[in-house]
Amino acid sequence: MSSSLVLYGYWRSSAAYRVRIALNLKGLAWENHPVHLVKDGGQQHAADYVAMNPQQLVPSLRDGEQVLTQSLAIVEYLEETRPEPPLLPADTHGRARVRALAQLVACDIHPLGNLxxxxxxxxxxxxxxxxxxxxxxxxxATGFAALETMLAGDAATGRYCHGDAPGLADACLVPQVYNARRWKLPMDDYPTIRRIDAACAELEAFRVAAPEAQADAPAP
Amino acid sequence: MSSSLVLYGYWRSSAAYRVRIALNLKGLAWENHPVHLVKDGGQQHAADYVAMNPQQLVPSLRDGEQVLTQSLAIVEYLEETRPEPPLLPADTHGRARVRALAQLVACDIHPLGNLxxxxxxxxxxxxxxxxxxxxxxxxxATGFAALETMLAGDAATGRYCHGDAPGLADACLVPQVYNARRWKLPMDDYPTIRRIDAACAELEAFRVAAPEAQADAPAP
Known part of the structure; x- marks a missing residue:
């Protein structure tokens, strides 16, 4: 596929951060279109954005004529249309595990701390x-306690959440750790989460996806 | 596959309700194992359940030796292991749409109204x-306003959320409508949601999945 990819996101949005990581892990070229969630009363409420994303949330991904919403659905779409490198394991049980880890973050932690x-x-x-x-x-903390148990207690965990290649679960974990730090949550009880977060931080795909590395982030 | 399926759920849990619908739509035999979320200080906190589901949430699905968690990951797993009838469309864009509709409910509405x-x-x-x-x-109401727009404004919507066969998005929509009624949300502004909910209510798979039809529901 060669159609152009445009991400409508916000530098500090956890859900947009996930998609940035996924796009980078797949080595895709994409254009960043910032939607400021506070400025102008929230640019996500502007008519042209609402026409694209009736939820008035980020991210949205434009792929040619097609507009995709919901970060996890976007990553599954990228996985189907640009399969290499894979962000989900090849086996059914592995995929179920990675999706559950991702949804633990995306359904049970992140929505509660949303702006x-x-x-x-x-x-x-x-x-x-x-x-x-x-x-x-x-x-x-509630989510991380469970996530730590699920990661530490499973031989399927490797250098990353699942084995030794980064994927969908890592793309969800890292933005949530970023949020945890923002809220000054003590991280002592989550050694496996910290270890995986540190391993991801060594990868260019994660580093250039970081909030502070975005063009729409305020100057330090 | 012939291994036995055991669902650990709770009659009124929206997430368990989704999985019951999916199991029924696929015509699978499954055993119900109720986990009472209030009785005994919450049976989801009992050691044997926590060992299976460190999040201490329902549902979990046991498939032989394998335990699956997170309702949407469970449905994707069922889709991969028992593909007929499909709960996701055959085309990539359709799948992205259905997953986004499902996640609109599962990530952006339901977690905020959880017990x-x-x-x-x-x-x-x-x-x-x-x-x-x-x-x-x-x-x-915030989620339904967007969902109504996405359903009413898209030719891909049919008798159900996507085309004329029920699937993953319907399995998420119907339990959320059930919750909306419980909270006495006026439904006048959501004619398409109401129409699809009514179409689903005509199907046995949805009717026998309803909270009040479960063995662990209190007597009327």
């Missing part, structure tokens, strides 16, 4: 900053 | 019943 959720807690429920921080840390 | 989240709002943040109801309705 729109924190805004609702603040604006509608009057939850102060300290309690919003505790909320965010609680859901990451 | 453990409502318990946290109540116990840790002192959020009263009325505000918890408003919270639940808010996230369902």
């Amino acid at each position: 729109r959720v924190l805004q609702y807690l603040e604006r509608e429920l009057g939850v102060g900053e300290a309690h919003r921080g505790a909320w965010s840390r609680h859901w990451i | 453990r989240v409502l318990q946290y709002l109540e116990r840790e943040l002192g959020v009263g019943e009325a505000h918890r109801g408003a919270w639940s309705r808010h996230w369902i």
Whole structure:
């Protein structure tokens, strides 16, 4: 496939970060189209973006005429259309494991710490900053405790979440660790998560996908 | 495959409900193993269940020696191991659309209305019943507004979410509509969602998967 890929994302969005990693791991050329989630009242609410993504969330990926939404669906699409290198294992049980690890992050941790959720807690429920921080840390810690057990207790775990090649689970884990650090969650209880995160950080595909490396990130 | 399938679920769990629908749509024989999420301080926290599912959430699916977790990963696994009838379309773009619709529900609506989240709002943040109801309705309404647009505005939508055969997106939509009714969300703004939900309700696979049809549901 040679059609051009355009990612509509935001430097600090965990879900966009996952897709950046996947695009880079596959060695694909892609164009970054930043959608600022706060500026202009949130550019994700602008009519031209809503027409593309009625959820008014990032990321969206344009592949020629086709627009894809939902980060995990996007990665599965990339896996089907650009299979090399694979981000999912070849065997059914391995794929089920990697998808479960990815969904643990994408369904059970990340949605609870999303910007729109924190805004609702603040604006509608009057939850102060300290309690919003505790909320965010609680859901990451709860998820990471399970993730650590699932990674540490399984021989299928290798240098990365599954074996010795990076894939979909790593593309979800690393952005969530980034968020954990942002919320100052102590990471002592998650040695396997830390080890895998460090292994990923050695790879160019992950480094250039990092929030601070994006053109739309604020100057340091 | 002839190995026995055991579903560890809870009658009212939306995620378990999805898997029940998928198992039924595929015409598979499966055994129900209820895990009561409230009784005994939550049976999902019992040691033998935690050993199987470190997240202490339902559902889990046992297939012979293999234990699968995360509802969407389970459905993908069933799709790979028992491909007929398919719950995902044959074409890549169709699969991406169905997965995105499923994840809209499974990542962006359902996790916010989960029992453990409502318990946290109540116990840790002192959020009263009325505000918890408003919270639940808010996230369902936000997700349904986008889902309605995506369904109504796309020629790929048929009698069901994608074409004229039920599949993964319907298996996610119907349990979420069940939850919406439980929270008394007015459904007037979602005619396409209501139409598809009604079409699914005519199918045996959906009817016998309904919460009230489960052995562990309280007597009416």
